[in-house]
Amino acid sequence: MSAPLRLMAVHAHPDDESSKGAATMARYVAEGVDVLVCTLTGGERGSVLNPKMDRPEILANMTDVRREEMERAREILGVSQRFLGFVDSGLPEDESEPLPEGCFAVQELHVAAAPLVAAVREFRPHVMLTYDDDGGYPHPDHIMTNRVSVEAFEAAGDPDRYPDAGEPWQPLKLYYHMGFSKERFEALHEAMNTRGMGSPYADWISRWEDRPQKWPVTTKVPCSGHFETRDRALLAHATQVDPDGFWFVCPRELQMEIWPTEDYHLARSLVDTDLPENDLFTGIDGARPQACVVTDASAQASPACP
Structure with a gap:
């Protein structure tokens, strides 16, 4: 393809882009790929997870603080980023507790997906990244992020769906993040x-x-040379990431030696590819859309994936 390849990462909150797939994005940015992070909520209901930042003025201005943190992380990763305008749903302590009125996770699917469909049609990504259908962990916003990402992947190329969201564009591959695997932590x-x-x-x-x-890992992207960038992006989210906490207990050099990849599950593909892969863009250079291969057994038929 003569134009740069394009990668879209869809996330629920500010900081998710730095804890999931950040080194992958930094690698592709360095290789000339256009990368856009779509952040579905502003993280307004996030807690201060770094005790060093647990101050009243932070809590009183959480929305602005998290946007400022996102901007610093975006600059470090070298990506573009946009907020899609929904309000953080929070994480209820009791599953029976109702979610806040109007929050992202309670939106009807077509309402929640419409801004992402528009972003896909404007940015025209070849590859999309998102969470699996369990959300990676059962936060209601992460689960909804999977739903709207799948909806956008399948609808963006269909001119009869979301007709007011711009000219159709069909992404070619959709991946789920698989970074938090038992095998990785055992190693x-x-x-x-x-x-x-x-x-x-x-x-x-x-x-x-x-x-x-x-969801089995199908794709391991070597990106250990960008773990330092990932860590700096994480630290930019100072309210969410304790520099003396969980994310940094394993020395970076050991991570680079033992597990030098970020891992994914290929959930949808409209191009031929041989598994396992080591590149998210395998099969895309010069490719044209073919019959959709659905590797997610629970997927429903759609115009994009008949």
């Missing part, structure tokens, strides 16, 4: 213990639900 755990560091992951691994991984 880091063993490596830290072998080197006498002690591992913080033992209790977490012991409580991991013993069942097959729902």
Whole structure:
């Protein structure tokens, strides 16, 4: 293709782009790919997770603070970014507790997806990244992010759907983030213990639900050379990321040695590709859309994926 390849990452809140797929995005930016992060909510109901930032003036201005943090992270990663205008749903302590009125997770699907469909048609990504249908973890905004991402992937190329959202454009591949796998944390755990560091992951691994991984990893993107950029982007979200906390307990050099990739599940593809992959754009250079391959067994038929 003569024009640059384009990658869209769809996330629920500011900071999600830095904790999921950040090194992948930084790698592709360095290779000349246009990368756009679409952030569906402003993170208004996020808690201050870094005790060093737990101050009244922060809590009183959470919306502005999180936008400022997002801007710093965006600059570090070298990506473009836009907020799509929905309000954070929060994470209820009790699943029976109703979600706040008007928040993102309670929107009807066509309402929640419309801004993303418009963004897809404007930016025209070849590849989209999002969460799996469990949201990566069961935050209502993450689950809704999966739903609207799948909807946008399948609807953006159909001129009869969302007719007011711009000229149709069909992305070619849709991936789910698979970075938080048991296999990855077991490998880091063993490596830290072998080197006498002690591992913080033992209790977490012991409580991991013993069942097959729902979405197998199909694609491992080598990007360890950009882990430092990922970490700086994470630290830009100072209200959400404690520099002395979970994200940094395993030395970066050990991560680069033991698990130098960020991992994905190919959920939709309109191009031929051989699995496993090591590049999100495998099969896309010079390609034209073909019959859609749906690797998500629960997917419903649609004009994009008949």
